[in-house]
Amino acid sequence: xxxxxxxxxxxxxxxxxxxxxxxxxxxxxxxxxxxxxxxxxxxxxxxxxxxxxxxxxxxxxxxxxxxxxxxxxxxxxxxxxxxxxxxxxxxxxxxxxxxxxxxxxxxxxxxxxxxxxxxxxxxxxxxxxxxxxxxxxxxxxxxxxxxxxxxxxxxxxxxxxxxxxxxxxxxxxxxxxxxxxxxxxxxxxxxxxxxxxxxxxxxxxxxxxxxxxxxxxxxxxxxxxxxxxxxxxxxxxxxxxxxxxxxxxxxxxxxxxxxxxxxxxxxxxxxxxxxxxxxxxxxxxxxxxxxxxxxxxxxxxxxxxxxxxxxxxxxxxxxxxxxxxxxxxxxxxxxxxxxxxxxxxxxxxxxxxxxxxxxxxxxxxxxxxxxxxxxxxxxxxxxxxxxxxxxxxxxxxxxxxxxxxxxxxxxx
Amino acid sequence: xxxxxxxxxxxxxxxxxxxxxxxxxxxxxxxxxxxxxxxxxxxxxxxxxxxxxxxxxxxxxxxxxxxxxxxxxxxxxxxxxxxxxxxxxxxxxxxxxxxxxxxxxxxxxxxxxxxxxxxxxxxxxxxxxxxxxxxxxxxxxxxxxxxxxxxxxxxxxxxxxxxxxxxxxxxxxxxxxxxxxxxxxxxxxxxxxxxxxxxxxxxxxxxxxxxxxxxxxxxxxxxxxxxxxxxxxxxxxxxxxxxxxxxxxxxxxxxxxxxxxxxxxxxxxxxxxxxxxxxxxxxxxxxxxxxxxxxxxxxxxxxxxxxxxxxxxxxxxxxxxxxxxxxxxxxxxxxxxxxxxxxxxxxxxxxxxxxxxxxxxxxxxxxxxxxxxxxxxxxxxxxxxxxxxxxxxxxxxxxxxxxxxxxxxxxx
Numbered sequence: 128x129x130x131x132x133x134x135x136x137x138x139x140x141x142x143x144x145x146x147x148x149x150x151x152x153x154x155x156x157x158x159x160x161x162x163x164x165x166x167x168x169x170x171x172x173x174x175x176x177x178x179x180x181x182x183x184x185x186x187x188x189x190x191x192x193x194x195x196x197x198x199x200x201x202x203x204x205x206x207x208x209x210x211x212x213x214x215x216x217x218x219x220x221x222x223x224x225x226x227x228x229x230x231x232x233x234x235x236x237x238x239x240x241x242x243x244x245x246x247x248x249x250x251x252x253x254x255x256x257x258x259x260x261x262x263x264x265x266x267x268x269x270x271x272x273x274x275x276x277x278x279x280x281x282x283x284x285x286x287x288x289x290x291x292x293x294x295x296x297x298x299x300x301x302x303x304x305x306x307x308x309x310x311x312x313x314x315x316x317x318x319x320x321x322x323x324x325x326x327x328x329x330x331x332x333x334x335x336x337x338x339x340x341x342x343x344x345x346x347x348x349x350x351x352x353x354x355x356x357x358x359x360x361x362x363x364x365x366x367x368x369x370x371x372x373x374x375x376x377x378x379x380x381x382x383x384x385x386x387x388x389x390x391x392x393x394x395x396x397x398x399x400x401x402x403x404x405x406x407x408x409x410x411x412x413x414x415x416x417x418x419x420x421x422x423x424x425x426x427x428x429x430x431x432x433x434x435x436x437x438x439x440x441x442x443x444x445x446x447x448x449x450x451x452x453x454x455x456x457x458x459x460x461x462x463x464x465x466x467x468x469x470x471x472x473x474x475x476x477x478x479x480x481x482x483x484x485x486x487x488x489x490x491x492x493x494x495x496x497x498x499x500x501x502x503x504x505x506x507x508x509x510x511x512x513x514x515x516x517x518x519x520x521x522x523x524x525x526x527x528x529x530x531x532x533x534x535x536x537x538x539x
Numbered sequence: 540x541x542x543x544x545x546x547x548x549x550x551x552x553x554x555x556x557x558x559x560x561x562x563x564x565x566x567x568x569x570x571x572x573x574x575x576x577x578x579x580x581x582x583x584x585x586x587x588x589x590x591x592x593x594x595x596x597x598x599x600x601x602x603x604x605x606x607x608x609x610x611x612x613x614x615x616x617x618x619x620x621x622x623x624x625x626x627x628x629x630x631x632x633x634x635x636x637x638x639x640x641x642x643x644x645x646x647x648x649x650x651x652x653x654x655x656x657x658x659x660x661x662x663x664x665x666x667x668x669x670x671x672x673x674x675x676x677x678x679x680x681x682x683x684x685x686x687x688x689x690x691x692x693x694x695x696x697x698x699x700x701x702x703x704x705x706x707x708x709x710x711x712x713x714x715x716x717x718x719x720x721x722x723x724x725x726x727x728x729x730x731x732x733x734x735x736x737x738x739x740x741x742x743x744x745x746x747x748x749x750x751x752x753x754x755x756x757x758x759x760x761x762x763x764x765x766x767x768x769x770x771x772x773x774x775x776x777x778x779x780x781x782x783x784x785x786x787x788x789x790x791x792x793x794x795x796x797x798x799x800x801x802x803x804x805x806x807x808x809x810x811x812x813x814x815x816x817x818x819x820x821x822x823x824x825x826x827x828x829x830x831x832x833x834x835x836x837x838x839x840x841x842x843x844x845x846x847x848x849x850x851x852x853x854x855x856x857x858x859x860x861x862x863x864x865x866x867x868x869x870x871x872x873x874x875x876x877x878x879x880x881x882x883x884x885x886x887x888x889x890x891x892x893x894x895x896x897x898x899x900x901x902x903x904x905x906x907x908x909x910x911x912x913x914x915x916x917x918x919x920x921x922x923x924x925x926x927x928x929x930x931x932x933x934x935x936x937x938x939x940x941x942x943x944x945x946x947x948x949x950x951x
Binding site: 339 | 551553555556557558562563564565566567568569575576578580582587728729730731733734740749750752753760815822824828829830832834835838841842843844845846848849850852882883895897904906925928929930931934
């Protein structure tokens with residue numbers, strides 16, 4: 128099966144946003160063995176959209192559209208496709224109910240054009256939108272398949288992943304079994320992991336072994352094709368063993384997990400509580416932790432001590448510590464972790480203090496970060512981390528480093 | 540002049556990278572009044588690239604290619620275009636000298652395929668590459684212009700900006716002046732703003748008025764074309780006045796600003812300090828604030844009081860308040876804001892307490908959020924916000940709402 132991804136929206140042609148949807152879908156389609164030969168972006172213009180559809184039909188079996196499903200007049204993807212398929216539009220009752228509920232709940236005024244969002248192409252399978260109002264669609268006509276997805280990535284991705292993907296898999300002539308597994312590594316660079324795995328990567332055909340770097344982590348995607356699932360899983364186990372032999376000490380988890388999720392898993396298993404004191408991270412550690420549902424039994428809370436004054440007033444750091452060692456110091460990190468833990472009677476205290484950048488702080492270059500750890504049972508300690516990113520890169524990476532070192536301690 | 544941007548590279552079709560080059564070039568071309576009607580992405584495949592070129596010639600005057608200028612076998616953009624233009628390839632001596640010097644300097648071994656990078660299409664204007672080895676090109680043939688740029692964004696962008704841009708401007712019949720302005724709105728939906736502005740949008744030709752929704756905000760881009768800048772600015776002022784009359788109460792800023800940036804601007808101007816107490820947002824407000832450089836004179840710090848225990852221990856909320864009114868209450872929000880402000884002797888205290896979701900809390904549905912505000916000079920108050928997003932959508936939106944209401948208070 129050959130696919131073409133068609134992004135619809137004048138905002139793309141004006142350069143207001145990048146077409147990250149095409150990237151996501153390309154990656155997803157590659158995973159299930161669908162070849163993507165073209166991406167097209169076209170504006171909110173009926174004639175040009177219609178001609179892009181006709182063209183794509185000559186070179187692809189599956190046309191995936193993103194964008195143009197919203198309430199406004201220039202959202203016209205489904206109207207133009209309906210015209211092309213010579214089908215009517217009908218109201219999808221579930222979507223319409225959901226839209227009405229949204230406006231009722233938020234107390235906002237619903238304008239008439241919102242009903243337009245509930246219209247779908249007759250005969251199409253409706254793909255529910257769990258993160259927005261406009262439903263997606265999947266339709267077959269002649270030799271072609273048409274999938275319509277919303278433009279905002281936070282709506283599009285879960286819709287594709289939870290509903291769109293299986294509609295395509297159902298249409299694949301020979302339903303091959305494709306199993307994939309993502310191995311997640313931390314504290315090792317992409318070049319180094321590629322170097323360590325180069326023999327395995329070069330010999331790859333099935334399963335494939337694909338490293339990818341992103342935001343301080345490296346993932347290695349293993350993909351096996353077989354005629355049945357059990358065989359594919361055995362193939363994955365086998366290749367994973369080889370990868371583990373080369374770089375296993377940096378592996379921390381699988382698939383959609385994160386360092387934070389792994390940390391929370393351990394805290395939950397052991398029924399442990401945590402408190403945090405954050406200087407350079409400014410609340411980011413706790414904010415990322417509270418992003419997870421059900422964290423309230425683990426995270427008690429903590430403080431943000433961006434100023435030295437706050438370190439003293441909110442976390443009882445001794446003024447002498449700051450005078451003698453400075454805020455960017457092992458001593459300050461340990462005091463912060465100890466004191467925040469004790470103030471909330473938590474099992475674990477963690478602290479972050481350092482120079483986020485762009486400037487140096489107290490003579491320490493940007494990227495110098497102390498992470499303190501305090502335990503109800505066990506010795507407090509602090510680790511020094513040296514980062515070389517931007518201000519916010521350093522802040523994000525400090526949080527990951529905090530999870531990583533805490534995980535290491537807890538797994539000892 | 541109409542343009543089409545053609546990204547060449549199988550890595551784009553596999554989703555390994557996003558086509559950010561098309562975004563950059565689109566923005567740049569809009570600035571000089573060149574209309575982009577299509578983006579195309581095609582892989583490193585000679586036949587499909589050739590057919591993409593032929594197609595683009597039917598719908599654009601200017602074809603801009605990114606990628607495929609490197610030394611390896613699958614880099615074939617210039618070869619295919621040379622064939623299409625029926626021109627030879629010749630060695631560009633400057634580029635060839637530069638490549639040889641690079642290898643001499645780094646002491647690296649130069650493989651034979653590196654000379655290929657110095658080949659250019661005969662008769663084309665060479666665009667120097669100040670950040671890499673492959674030169675770019677600009678050629679005219681019949682009614683069409685062809686611009687070839689390298690794929691890596693850090694090479695492509697300066698090449699376009701420093702050399703490519705003026706080649707295009709030289710060809711523009713009448714150098715139009717294009718000015719644009721982005722108006723940023725909050726607390727109003729895209730449908731509602733379009734409804735309010737529909738008369739203006741329908742009458743649009745020049746300036747154009749284009750609403751766009753994203754992450755709880757709506758922007759309206761105004762774009763005016765004229766033969767001189769002053770006239771264009773007057774046209775923008777005029778249309779902005781009309782837009783303001785219809786929806787001015789929701790306007791909070793212009794161009795690349797954000798609610799957080801606007802809040803920080805006011806705090807800086809007035810030399811005011813702030814402290815925060817965060818329950819459902821879990822540190823997100825402070826984390827977003829500390830993402831900005833130089834915030835340390837404004838944000839003193841604060842607490843994350845995810846548990847009721849933390850509200851009492853870290854922020855002195857009275858246990859009676861929690862017993863009588865609950866954590867999701869006006870009273871709790873005000874106590875948190877007052878107490879955190881006082882504990883750090885800040886000018887302003889802000890607090891967030893509510894049900895992020897997915898579950899309800901204390902009988903309040905997910906999305907019920909109280910935002911407390913406390914002022915050294917002035918009456919404390921709390922506002923009730925009802926949100927209908929996901930857990931993290933509600934948390935992010937609460938932070939924006941906090942900035943919005945605080946801005947409103949400070950502007951009074």
